[in-house]
Structures are given as C-alpha cells and as structure tokens.
Amino acid sequence: MIKFKKAILLIGSPKSKNSSSASLGGHLLSKIEEYDIATETVQLPFEISTEAKRIQFLEKIEETDIIILAAPLYVDTLPAKVIKALSLIAENRKDLNLKNLDSDKRKSFSVIVNCGFPEADQNKTALKVCEQFAQAAGFKYLGGISIGMGEAVSGRSLLEMGRMANDLIKGLERAADDIVRNHRFSDSVIEKTSKAMISPRWLYTLIGNFSWRFQGFQNGVYRKMNDKPYLKVKHND
Amino acid sequence: MKALILNGEEIDGLSLNYISESIKEELKANDFKVEEILLKEKEIADCLGHFKCWVKTPGICIIDDYGRETAAKLINSELVIFLTPVIFGSYSYQLKKALDRMIPLISPYFKRIEGEIHHRKRYSKYPSILAVGVMERINQVQSEIFKELVERNSINFHSLFFEAEVLELDDDFDTKKLKNAVKEISEKIGEQND
Numbered sequence: 001m002i003k004f005k006k007a008i009l010l011i012g013s014p015k016s017k018n019s020s021s022a023s024l025g026g027h028l029l030s031k032i033e034e035y036d037i038a039t040e041t042v043q044l045p046f047e048i049s050t051e052a053k054r055i056q057f058l059e060k061i062e063e064t065d066i067i068i069l070a071a072p073l074y075v076d077t078l079p080a081k082v083i084k085a086l087s088l089i090a091e092n093r094k095d096l097n098l099k100n101l102d103s104d105k106r107k108s109f110s111v112i113v114n115c116g117f118p119e120a121d122q123n124k125t126a127l128k129v130c131e132q133f134a135q136a137a138g139f140k141y142l143g144g145i146s147i148g149m150g151e152a153v154s155g156r157s158l159l160e161m162g163r164m165a166n167d168l169i170k171g172l173e174r175a176a177d178d179i180v181r182n183h184r185f186s187d188s189v190i191e192k193t194s195k196a197m198i199s200p201r202w203l204y205t206l207i208g209n210f211s212w213r214f215q216g217f218q219n220g221v222y223r224k225m226n227d228k229p230y231l232k233v234k235h236n237d
Numbered sequence: 238m239k240a241l242i243l244n245g246e247e248i249d250g251l252s253l254n255y256i257s258e259s260i261k262e263e264l265k266a267n268d269f270k271v272e273e274i275l276l277k278e279k280e281i282a283d284c285l286g287h288f289k290c291w292v293k294t295p296g297i298c299i300i301d302d303y304g305r306e307t308a309a310k311l312i313n314s315e316l317v318i319f320l321t322p323v324i325f326g327s328y329s330y331q332l333k334k335a336l337d338r339m340i341p342l343i344s345p346y347f348k349r350i351e352g353e354i355h356h357r358k359r360y361s362k363y364p365s366i367l368a369v370g371v372m373e374r375i376n377q378v379q380s381e382i383f384k385e386l387v388e389r390n391s392i393n394f395h396s397l398f399f400e401a402e403v404l405e406l407d408d409d410f411d412t413k414k415l416k417n418a419v420k421e422i423s424e425k426i427g428e429q430n431d
Contacts, residue, residue, distance in 0.1 A: 014286045045283060074284065075340070076389035080333035081283050083324055090325075117354050125326075125389055128382045132325035205347040205354055212345040215292035226344065228360055229296040230309040 007032050007179075008064040009041040012071025012082040016043070018155035024112050024147060025070025027158045027169065031176030032066070040064075044071075045081040048088060057085075058092045066108050066179055067139065069130065072150065073115035077126045090136040098138035108182055109139035110175070112193075114150035116208070118201045120194040122148065143185030145175060145193045149204050151211075152197050164197045171195075238426060240264045241314040241364070242273040243307070245321035245332025251406060253320050253371060259412045260318055260369065260419055267423035272310065276331040279303040283334055290341035296359060297341055304338035312342050314364045315426050319387070323370040323403060326382025336390075343394070350392060358395050365398035366391050367422050369415065375405045398425045 009029045013021040022043075029039050040060070047057045061067065071082050078086070098106065111130040113123040127144035134141035147168070158165045158172075171192030178185050198204040216222045242260060246253040257273060264271045281304045289299040298304055311317050321332040328336065344357040368387040370380070380403040391399035400422045402414060 014283060072286065074286075074337045075333070076393060077327045077333070077386055079284065079286070080330050080337050083327055083333050084330040087324055087330065119353055122353065122389075125382060125386050128385075129325045129327045132379055132382065136325060201354070209346050212292060215288075216295070219293045221293065221295055224295045225291075225346075226359065227296045230312050230342075231360065232313070 006038045006040070006064045007066035007068065008060060009039065010047075010067065010069045010071075010082075010085070011041065011043045012045075012069060012079055012085075013043070014045040014079070014081065015155075019072075020114050020147075020150040020153040020155065021070040021072050021112070023153045023155055023158060024114060024145075024150075024168075024172070025068060028068060028070070028112065028172045028176055028179075031173050032068075032179060035176070035180045037066070037180065044085045045079075048081070048085050054088060058088060061089055061092075061107075064107065066110075068110050068112070068179070070112040070114075071126075073113055073117075073123050073126055076122075077129055078113075086130075086133045086137075090133060093137050096138060101138070103140045104182055106138060106140040108142050108179065109134040109137070110142040110144070110179055110185070112145040112147065114147040114153070116149075116151045118148050118196060118198075118204045120146040120148035120196075140182070142179055142183065143189070145171070145185070145189065147193060149197045151208060152204070161197075167192045167195045168197065238269050238316070238430065239314040240269040240271045240316040240318060241310050242271065242318040242320055243311075243332055243335055244273055244275045245319065245329040245335070246275070246277060247322060247329050247331055248277050250329070251322055251371060251373070253322075255410065256369060256371065256404070256406070256415065257320055259415055260320070260367075263416045263419040264316075264318075264423065267420060268427070269316065269423065272314075274307060274310070274335075276335050279307070281307065281335055281338060284337035284340070288340075288345065291345035295341075298338055300338070304335065307335055308339055308342055311339060311364060312360055315430070316422065317364040317366055319366065319368040321368075321370055323372045323376075323379055323383050326379040327386060339394070353392075355393055363395040363397070365422060365426055366394065366396045366400075367418060368399070368401040369418070370401070370403040371406050372403060373406060375403065379403075397429060398422055
C-alpha cells in the first residue's frame with residue numbers, strides 16, 4: 001500500500017532557464033505524481049534568500065514525506081547554495097529525537113546529480129556528501145542517480161530528446177517506483193541512468209568544444225577565449 | 238613563493254583563527270609570503286552557472302565583486318590553503334561560494350586527463366592545494382570524503398601537489414599534524430621551484 005502523501009523537488013541549480021537539474025528532477029517528479037502523490041518544486045538558491053523564506057522552506061520540508069534533490073556538479077561537489085540549504089535542514093532537525101525511529105518511518109531523501117563531463121562517475125563524491133547529509137538530517141537515504149553529459153539536456157524535456165534519453169527515462173521511471181515504495185534504488189536504476197547519452201564519448205567532447213567556440217563567436221570573443229586576464233597580478237603584500 | 242589562505246569559517250560558526258595563525262607561522266618558516274582572505278567578510282556572490290566567464294568575458298566572472306580579486310590572487314600563488322569546517326564531507330558554504338567562482342581560471346575546452354575528461358588549463362601554472370578541514374569530533378567517513386574531494390579538485394584545478402588533513406578542534410588542539418602537512422607540501426613546492 002502506498003503511504004506517502006507529499007513529495008518535494010529541490011532544484012539546486014541557480015539557472016532559471018536551461019537547467020538540466022530542473023529537466024531531470026522534473027521528469028522524476030512527474031512520474032511520482034502518477035502515483036497520486038502531491039508534489040511541489042522549489043529552486044533552492046531563491047528559496048533561502050531571506051530569513052522569512054528560510055523559515056517557510058524549513059516548514060515545507062517538515063510537511064513533506066519524500067525529498068528529492070536535483071543538482072548540478074560544481075567544482076566536484078554540490079553548489080555552495082545547496083550546501084547552505086542542506087546545512088539549514090540538518091541544523092533544524094538536529095534536536096529531533098529520531099534515533100529510535102524505524103528507518104521506514106523517516107522522510108526519504110534521494111538525489112540526482114548531473115555534470116557536464118561525459119563520465120557520470122565524476123559525481124561520486126557529491127553523492128557521498130548527499131548520503132552524509134541524509135544521515136545528519138535523519139532521513140532515509142534511497143540513493144543517488146549520477147548523470148554525465150548533463151549539457152546534452154540543458155533544460156529540454158527528456159521526452160523531446162529522442163533515443164538518446166531512452167535509458168535515462170526508463171531509469172527515472174524505475175526510480176520513481178522505488179521512491180514511492182520507499183525502497184533503496186535498485187541496480188537497474190543506477191545502470192540505466194548512468195549510461196552515456198551520446199556514444200562514442202569523443203563525439204560529446206567534440207560537440208562540446210564546438211559549442212563553446214560557437215558561443216564565443218556569437219558573443220564576439222572567439223579570439224579571446226584563451227585569454228589570461230590575471231597573469232602577473234601582484235598580491236597586496 | 239606566495240601562499241593564499243581561503244578561510245571558510247562560517248558566520249556564527251567555529252572560529253578557525255587559531256588554526257589559520259598556526260598555518261601562517263609554518264608557511265612563513267618555509268619561505269612563503271602569506272595572505273589570508275576571511276571569506277565571510279568579503280562580498281562574494283554565488284556563481285550563476287551561466288558560463289559567461291568562458292563565452293562572454295573569457296577568464297573573468299561577469300559578477301564584479303571580490304570573487305574576481307580572489308581569482309586573481311589565487312592564480313598568482315604557488316599554494317592555496319582551503320581552511321574550512323567539514324560539512325557532510327564537503328566544504329563550508331563560505332569556502333565553496335568562493336571556489337564556485339574560480340572556474341574562469343580554467344578553459345571551457347575539454348581535455349583527457351588520466352582517462353577522464355576535464356577542462357583544459359587557461360594558465361600555464363596553478364597553485365598546489367593544502368586543504369585543512371576542521372570538525373568538532375572526527376567522523377572517519379566524512380574525513381575520507383573530504384580528502385577525496387580535495388584530490389578531485391586538484392585534478393580539475395591542475396594543481397601539481399595536494400595535501401588534505403582533517404583536524405579535531407578541541408581544547409588540546411595539537412598543531413603537530415598541521416605543521417607537518419604544511420611542511421610537507423612546502424618542501425614539494427620548494428623543490429619544484431628550485
């Protein structure tokens with residue numbers, strides 16, 4: 001029997017458009033909605049920008065059964081604002097006496113981390129950080145989905161991406177099922193979602209390098225792309 | 238040789254001043270000129286994630302605040318010290334906010350490094366990293382994650398050397414471990430510069 005009532009998606013990207021985290025998390029949440037679970041999506045960087053918002057945000061977390069974080073990889077771990085938001089949640093829950101609470105009765109926490117590198121494995125440290133957070137906050141950790149080639153998504157609906165997103169979509173559907181059943185992510189979720197969207201891998205880097213050049217060209221800075229503006233700047237001794 | 242301490246202590250968090258002073262003392266004894274940035278006192282906004290620092294103003298963040306100066310100081314140092322409370326195995330918000338703003342220092346273009354794809358260098362030389370994590374009580378799992386994170390950073394920031402230590406901040410704080418870590422990385426950098 002399904003016992004959950006409310007799920008919240010925390011988007012960790014500061015981008016209000018073209019966010020891969022929003023696309024990936026949004027797809028997962030839409031699958032959870034199919035189980036008649038109420039859902040809400042919030043963008044973390046804006047959600048904790050004032051004290052009043054922070055209080056409201058923490059109340060929302062306490063009213064929710066299922067918490068999902070979808071975040072980009074920034075400098076090998078979670079973005080700064082996500083670390084801040086997770087710290088606030090853990091701090092807010094530190095005095096709750098959860099030690100004797102059965103893990104199945106705890107709020108569940110699961111995560112999707114995406115990076116712009118082709119290798120999904122580059123998110124592994126960030127996933128470990130998320131598991132530590134879940135433990136500190138007294139949540140039941142259901143697992144982490146690690147996605148490489150995140151730039152291939154860039155805010156698009158996964159359903160519009162054609163064959164390249166087939167495995168990802170299947171993996172997220174299975175993840176939704178695991179989340180609703182309060183199960184740790186099955187191996188097939190991890191296997192499907194970590195598959196490369198573009199193969200061979202060199203094709204992704206070729207397209208990526210071309211895309212940077214093209215954007216530089218569009219902005220009139222193509223010849224400055226390798227500039228070293230801070231060379232020889234002196235310290236204030 | 239120049240060393241830059243990025244002090245990531247949190248507002249209303251543990252004071253890392255004593256540790257910072259110990260690091261400075263040891264660095265000076267190893268011929269470094271040392272500068273410290275107490276990040277919580279500086280105006281550094283969060284990264285916007287638009288990559289404009291790569292495709293619009295190459296090498297410079299579009300946000301005009303102390304993040305730019307921090308990047309300029311960092312790339313012109315031989316050693317950068319990440320001093321931070323350990324938060325779930327990661328860095329504090331204050332330190333991470335500054336590090337997220339350092340990506341203008343690397344190139345957008347991809348390159349294979351030891352079997353993985355990373356971003357190419359923008360500059361010919363990058364500072365080595367000494368990361369000092371502080372916990373009220375040591376958590377072994379989080380200490381290992383912290384060290385793994387520093388190693389990953391050293392790959393993406395093209396650092397020649399890195400060291401990571403996690404210390405317990407208590408009344409009997411022993412600076413020996415810290416001084417050894419500073420000495421070890423200082424010697425490696427010194428030999429490289431000879």
